[in-house]
Structures are given as C-alpha cells and as structure tokens.
Amino acid sequence: MNIILKSFKQAFSFYKLYFLVWFLSLLAAWPLFSAIQNALAGNLGMTNVPGEWLQNFNLGYLFEIAVNQPSLAWMTTQGVRATAIVFVLVAVLTSAGTFGIFRELSKGPVDGRFLANFLRLSGTFFGRFFRIGLWVVTCVLLALLPLMAGSIGAIIAVPLVSFILINADVTRIRVVENGEKGMTRHFFTTMPFVLRNLGVFIGYYLVSVVTIALGLGLYRLLDNFITPASVSLIFLMVMIQQSLILFRSTMRIQIISMATMLYDKRKPLPVPEEPVIQLPTNDSTLPNPA
C-alpha cells in the first residue's frame, strides 16, 4: 500500500513529465484531426450538415461521406496509416524518454533543461525500447489467440496479456537502470523475476487499472449527460476529454513509478564478488619457513 501511495505522489509531482506525455499525444494525433477537420469544413461547411450534426449524427452520414467524397475517404485512409506509424514512433520515443527521465528524476534533481534531457534519453533508449515493443506486440497477439475459442478464452488471454505487459515494463526498468543491450535476452530473463512476484505485481497494477477504468467511467457518464449542441458545450467536452488524456498520462507514469519501486524492493540482491585470495607464489624473496 505504501508503494501505491508513494507512486501516486511521485507521479503527480512529476508534472512536467505528464504534461509532456499529454502534449506529445496531442501533437501526434493533431495532423490527422486537422486534415479531416479542414477537409470536412471545405466540403460541408457551406451546407446544413454541420447544423444537423449538432442535433444528431448517424452512420448514414459517415457512409455517404465515404461514398460521395472519395478524396476525403482516401485521405482519411492514408492519414490513418501514416498516423499509425507516427503513433508507434511517438510511443517508443515517449516511453524511452519517460522511463529514462523517471529513473534520473527519482535519483534526484536532473541537471540541465528538462526537455533536452528527455530527448537525450529518448534517443539513447529508442532502439532498445523499439525492440522490446516488437516483442510485446508479438507476444500480446499470441496471447490473444485463445479468444478465438470464444469468451472462455479470456480466462487464459487476460492473465497472459497482463503478464506480458508487466514483464515488458520491468524489462524497460532493467534496461534503463543498467544501460544494458541485448533486448531479447533481457525480455526473457526478466520473466522468472516477474513470475516470482506476479501476485504482487498484478495486485499493484490492478489498482492503477481500476483507477483508469474509474476515470473512463466518469468520462462516459459525463459524455452521456452532456449533449454538445452549442459551441460552449463543445468547448466543455473538449476540456473534459483532454483532462482524461492528461489523467491517463499521469496514470501511466504512476504505473512506471510503482513498477520501479517494486522492482527496487524485490530485485535480486547483487551477488557479492568472492574475494580473490592470492596465494603466494614461489617467490624467492619470501623467507623460507623455518
């Protein structure tokens, strides 16, 4: 419990970090949003359609736009593909920077400018985090296979996915802490440690997941309650939505913080090096025993 409270406290104190993660999310998503916004405004801005959308929106509109505005549909498809690539790159960059700077911040004040340090650490760990990410995606996809057997498959899939995600976080902590290379080896050698402490890790992660779910649930409630049929209500909804993203960023940092504390607490102590006993060689300078 102490670790959970500490991690929440630490996450909220690293305000620069979670504002940065939130800002990077916004930055990565903005080009696609902006392109679609402009294209729709260009095509439909002079019609009654935006006014109708303030009152209601249905699937028919989406489909008619897709059929009758083929260039918009094409642009959206390409934009989604490009955004997917950007998302992966930004995710790796953010993750590498966050784990890196978190580690440094937890040791004490960081010298130099925060953003410069963040970018430096992102660059340092980018390749390694990318490779871990590939392993995670592959393993998660494999872990989801039991779902093909129906909802009963979730009994296997959910714990497996949880384990993979926890294992990935601990691997990242190890990599940043030790500056190690050889990601594949680390990804798999971390598993015994995580397995040994799986109950504790899952318990702690569950607290974060529940907190995130509560946040999302609250958003859904507000979303159902508020019909943004005017500019001021649209603005209010945007504030609520971005607050949730900010909250989600904070929670990700809290999870990293918690995982690091837990790792520090439970990590195997370094095996002390055995003292090397140098036996005397046949040194003629030594006096012969009497």
Place this chain on the structure above:
Amino acid sequence: MIERVFLLFWTLTCPILAQVLFEKPLSPRIANYDLKAVLLPDAKAIDGSWTLRWQNRSETPVTELQFHLYLNAFKNEKSTFLTESGGRHRAGTYEKGEINWGYVDIRRINIVGGEDLTDKIEYIHPDDDNADDQTVIRIPLSKPVEPGAEIELSCEFYSKLPRAYARTGFGDDDFYFIGQWFPKIGVWQNNNWNCHQFHSNSEFFADFGVYTMELTVPKRFVVGANAVLQNKTSTDSTDTYFYRQEDVIDAVWTAYPDYTEIKQEVNIRGTNHKIEVTYLLAPDREALKERYFLAVDSMFNYYQEWFGSYPYSNLTIVDPPVGSEMTVGGMEYPTLITTGGFFSSKMATELLGLNWLEVVTFHEFAHNYFQSLVATNEFEEPWLDEGFTSYAEHRALERFCGETTGYGNVLGMPFSSLDYHRMSYIPNPRGGTMPTKAWEIPTNFYQTAAYSKPVLVLTTLERLLGTTMMNQVMRTYFENWHFGHPRTEDFIAVVNQVAGRDLSWFFNQYVYGDQTIDLHAGSIINTNFIPDEGWFGDGSEMQFSGGNKEEGSDSTIYRAKVRVYNDGTGTFPTDIVIHFANGDSTVKQWDGSSGLIVYEFHNTPKVTSVAIDPLRKNLLDLNFSNNTRNVEAQSAGISRYTLRFLFWLEYVLQFVMSLF
C-alpha cells in the same frame, strides 16, 4: 365385438383422419401433397414418399409434368447452384466430404392406379446449358391432363440431406432443418411450365395446396413443422408426428434434440383472431423469450394494420443453434420462420447496439405476406418478395425501435434501416434493374436489386403518396393478390388505381430502369441591387426613385441567383426551399429534368440558404449532404465530432504507449 372393431378402426385411422383447418378453401389448392418421411440420422437422410393431387386449372391440356429436385443442387460440384455460388452462400462455405453432399433420388413415380413413370424421367435445364444440373425433371404423360382435370401421382424418394450451408440440411449435434426436401411440381402458367433450376441467387415458386406430413423420427428428437400438429404416435424407439396445413405453398420441418419449446398466444387487436406461436429455441436462447414475445406480438398487429389478415392460426419460430444460425437462420416458409438469435445476443445488442433479433424476425415474418400469401415468383422477380418484405421490415422497425434507430444504436450512433439500405444502393445504383431474373442479376448487385433499392423505391413512393394512401395501396395489393401469383405490372396497376393517377414515370425510371437522381445545391450569388436614380415618368406621374444608400445592411435590396443541379439521369418532383435574410422563404418545385435550374430574385433581401427536398421525400437521391447551401459557413457541428475523434485518437496512442 362391434365395439372392439370400431375401436381398432379408430386407433388405426385416427392419425390420418386429419382435421380440416379451414371450412372453405382460401386458395386454388392446385398442388396437394400427402408427405411421409422417416428421418435416418446415421445416413443424414430421409426415406420419403408422397401422393400428389395436381389440378390443371388452365384452358389447355398438359402433356408433361415438371418437377423441382432442389436437393440435387448439392449433389456435386457441377450443379448450377454450386457453379454459380462457388460453394459459398451467405456466410457459409460448402464443406466437401462424402457425408456432406446431398441429393434426392426418385425411386419410383407412378400415376395412382396406373402407369409407372419412373423410366420416363428426363433431366432438363431450362435456364442455362448446364447439362450436369439435375434440379429440374420433366415427365412426359401418355395421356394429357385435360383442363379442369386432376392427376394423382405417387412417388417414393430418398433424400440425402447436405450439410447445411444454404437453408437446408443437417448441422452438428443432430440438428436437422429439412426444406426443399421432396420432388416438387412446378407451376403451370401461361400454357408453360414455370420450373426453374435451383440457382445460387434464387429462391422458390410454387402453387398453393393442402399438405399433410407424417414424420417419423427417433424418440430423442423435438420436432417442429410449418403446419398444425394433429396427432402423435409412438413406438419404443420412434415418434411419428401428423401435421396438416392448408392453403400454403411449401412444407418444411425440423428435428433437434436440444430445442426448448415455448408457446405464445397472440391476439390480433380489434379482431377475434388468435395465433399460437411455437418457439423452438436452441440452447441458451430462452433468455431472449421476452424480447421475442414483444416483437412478435407487435409485428402481427403492424402487418394486420398495414397489409391485411394473416389467415393461419399458427406460426413456428425456429432459432437455430450456433453453427447453423447463418446457414439456416433467417429463412422464411409459410407459417414457419427461422431467426438469428445468436446475433441477437447480449453482446450484439449491448456492445454493438444492434437490434438483430427484431430485424430478422420482422423480415422473415413479413415473407408470410410477400411470397407465402402473395406468392410471387422468386426466381423471376425477387424484388417482389425480398423488396416488399424489407419494406415491411423497415416500417416495423421504425415503429418498434424508433425512426432513426431501426437497426440499432451502433457504438452510440443511430443506425436506421434506411441508412442500411442507402449504404447498399448509393455505391452501386446502376448495377441493373429490379424486375430481373434472380440469376441474371450481377452478384454484386443482388442485395441492392432485391432488397435495398426496393425499400428506397417503396418508401419514396410512400412519401410521394402519403402514408395513408400507401397503406391503401398495400392493402389493396394484398387483398387482390393473396393466394395468387402477381407480377410487377400487377403491383403498378394497383398503385395507379389507388392513387388515381398514372405513376408510370416513376416506375419506368426506378423500377424498370436504372435512372439515378442527385439534386445538389450549387451557388448562391447575391449582388446589390441599386436602382437607377432620378425622376421617372411624366407630368403628375413623375416620381423620384433613389438608389440604395445603405449597402450591406439587412435592408439592402439584392439581385440573387440560386443554382440547383441534377447530377443524375432521372427526374423526381422535388421541393426546393429558398430562405431570405428577413426570415421569409419561398418554395419552388423542380423535377431535375434539365440538369440545371437557376432561380433569380430581384428586389429582394439577401438569399441566405437553399434546401432541396428538406423533408427527405426522395430516398433515391444519391447524396443528401449536397442538398443544402448556405451563404455563411458553419463548422461547430463538424468540430463536435472531429474533436471527439481527436480524443479517441489520443486515447489509442495512450494504449500504444503501454505496448512500446
């Protein structure tokens, strides 16, 4: 002794002394079958026989008979059905393997008390040149059936059931759905046999008659049929069910050990008519009972109000088990329908927000009106059954689930049945025409031609005529043609008669033709109207006229031009509403015939907007989003949804961050 003889006689004859259902025949009763079937589960087959009494109601002698052998569509890969479908139908794919093929083998057919016709059987293929197709046979008669006369035939046949992938056959866990299972006589029409091969995109066509069924199955099975159960007898190992149905066009039945049987009595409001609904539900579907009850009660009353009386006293609803829900689910037979409960599960309803149970149930039951009672030719004019049925389904969904949420509220977005049908029509509006033979409609246009475009055409017609008159059209059509075989022109004649005007212009363009219409609002140009200044007139009539000095103010007088285009090829009388800055508006009507119309206004306030067909009467318009034009841009509605999109994009990125 006499009592014992009487008792023995009664015991023996009781099962076959079937109770008459209707005092007077409702239909012409041309083809009447006494069917017997023994289910052979190990062989996945039926050992069957029938006696058929067929009447020649035409003015000409009939010198040969033609029969459908529908099950031979599944005999081998060379049948027309398999060739056309490529082994795929709905979501099912044909599974190969000895046990999975199906066929019907006539072992003997003869005139009762007369000639054996078995050796005279000849396979024919009236629709294509596929000599390997064995779904239609002809049997020449030594002695013609004279006008008004009846022929009585007897037949023994063996029906090997296919693994169900297209409406009929066997599924896993001893599930049987047995349709199109016996040699079935064609329809003698216009001095010819109308007896088409079984095609991938076609259904059926048959005459009305009385059917009795004697169905013997091993004891473990629960049995249902599209008929009224009259009796049941048992031996140690088998049960035999005796069914009878009158004035229908087909006989179908099902057997499955795990059905849950539930009954519901539906009272048609304002009448004394009661209908017993029997549900045969696959395991786990009992949870849907209350939903079914509500939907079924409503649909009986809706269709009674809009079309006319359902004359039968029974309806069986079969909800097939998982694995067979797509292959035999969602199919119609007279007084029996199959539904799609699996897709109506909690997940589909609550997560996706789909009203699938209601969609399928309303649709399949509407077929009892359009094709089972108004017995159109599904081979030649599929739109008359699927289209009319989809129209009925759409109206029922609108009333039952709400105007904008007929199909559901998918991921929080209203999804109406009209949205669904426009999705099918808009991308491919010119793929063909509606009254086309099913197998001649391009596969990628079949859904549009048979289902979606007809819904849009009939709903547009309804909005053109008004709902009251459309109800009158549908009721008259049903009244005139139930127990008959109408064609497209018969429906149009009813429309013209009820509407009191000739609507051929509409049907020629959108039913027989493939015309399209897309009215769109072009430019609105307002220019300052400054009248010439000075003294005008002579003598006492001389007046001073001044220019407009306050440019840009609301009171400024303008010359305005509004352009409206038709990007399609068809016409439709459409209201065009033009709004002015002072709040006034004017309504013009244009049918789109010249491709472009320009409305000019002099000496008026500024035109602020134009709206074409604001009440959305014409559902065939290919693009609603270009039907309006404003002089000032508005984007709040766009931002509402794009900002939401931005939020979810960011949320997805947050998730990706957990992976990387």
